[in-house]
Amino acid sequence: MSLLATLPVVIPMVAGILALLAVSRPRLQQAIGIAGAAALLAVSLVLMVAVSDGSVLVAAMGDWIPPIGIALVVDPLSAAMIAIAAATGLAAAVYALADPRAARTRAWPGLPPLLMFLLCGVCGAFVTGDLFNLYVWFEVMLISSFALLAQGGGKERLAGALRYVGLNLVSTVMMLASVGMLYGLTGTLNLADLHNAAIAADRPGALAAVAMLLLIAFGIKAAVFPLFFWLPAAYPTLPIPVAAVFAGLLTKVGVYAMLRVFPLVLGPEALGDTHILLQESLIWIAALTMLTGVLGAAAQSDMRRILSWHIISQIGYMIMGLALWTTLGVVGAVFYLLHHIIVKANLFLVAGVAERMTGSGELAKTGGLYKQAPWLGVLFLIPALSLAGVPPLSGFWAKYLLVRAGLEIGEYVLVAVALVVGLLTLYSMTKIWLEAFWKPAPETVSVRPLSRRESLAMLGPITVFALMTVVIGLAAEPVFIYAERAGLLLVEPAPYVETVLGAPR
């Protein structure tokens, strides 16, 4: 089984290296990128089937048995996250075939190798069972995403990239400091071992300090209030396939890290009375993140900027699930995570098509898209309405779970915020719909139909993602059962801990 758990890291790594070796042949590079992402997707589906009963796969790197060595651990949550990361990567790689900016760019070393190394970092963060190793994968992610951000240059992009890398380095330092403190307190960095050691350490005060440091470190990655301002500066400047991957995946790795580390290591048993402090901060962060994100979006008039701000508000929902600290809340957060990546990446892809056809993402300079391409309107409405939480799409169930979890423990204010933010999301999505699709095109703008090649490469991934959104909405039960297994393992990690520590090898 160790083989299977290692593949999510090895496949993108090898594909990235091969794509780097093919640096002088862009076509071959693209083929390698698509093949790598497809292989990763296939492996992740096998993994999902293998762990769908709530079991846990462990691989001890270098045959050093945990907690001594680094363990790669695949549980239902990480398997699903890898699958969605691979799907997003595949969509971006296919979509990039139609993007002249990505294909023709002479910028070194091209999109596919960096995309693969980014996926390697993301998947590594999803499978690692070691806190320091998590830091290492964050770095792999950070370096590749920085290269992707800076590629092609331009003043605005470099400014955004610098802000991104600067804040993320702060986050990294915080994380290293907290890793050091945890090691000093417990003498281990294996997450499963930490679960026991943190309780045994009996130092709630010191652990609360660690929790706060980690909250800031992961919070910067996840772009929560008040540490989000790098995101709207960096994302709108990216080429669309890269923006879709960033929007779908990067911030969610921060959320994933919170979901993984906080309940496992810094739960109520370890933190004692101070746990309420962590929970209160999470509740405030969740509410303010939802609100600032959606209000920021309402003030924008450019498609990419609106969508970027909405990433922030959506992160708030996931934090809300964790902040409630009940099983249903965490399950809701997991469901939200899975649904959100698909929807968000898809919206960016649609925005890219709209920009291609009208020549601009400024809402004032677009229009007439529905007349020219009614199917694109439908493909936009599906993820847009799902984002706002309109039934029967996937977003409705995600929000329903969170709202219900909130009502169960009487967090009425947080629930009210969540519902109002859903409404405001609908407002922003309606704005894009009315401006870009419904109103007639301004006289200065001529809407250009897509070429055949463009339709295939761009609309293919969009259609698949839209279908997935509908399917998750209509067949929510299997997804919910899966999310429930994943969430349960987060809240009651005894099987996880036992499997990792008892790993034969």
Next chain:
Amino acid sequence: MKSGPILNTSTRGLVPLMIAFSVFLLWRGHNLPGGGFIGGLVASAALVLDGLTFGPGMIRRRLRADPVTVAAVGLLVGVIAGLLGWFAGSPFLTGLWWKPIVGGAELPLGTPLLFDIGVYLVVVGTISALWLALAERRQGGED
């Protein structure tokens, strides 16, 4: 770039010495201070010295391949070193050893050495690529 006879002569003597020393560091690195990273840095220092004295073209001639390709090959060697353990039925990155007797003494060769060679190539390729990007841009600006 202008360089005097002293620099020219000493570079000719120093570069082979530095390369030899870097290989020595790489070799002893598994259990003693040294290793692929340090060895690679010393080798890159030698290449950069060469480049400073005789111009960036000298680095390209010495490497014979594009520095990025050198780095990519290094990465590949590292992954293969990890995968070898895997093919032998152990987890990824497990160290495998092969200890032939050479001239009466045991010569320990293993996948950790292969991994270190990969690191060495990555460091040499990356540092040369960085240095060349800066040096060749400056040269272009002067022309």
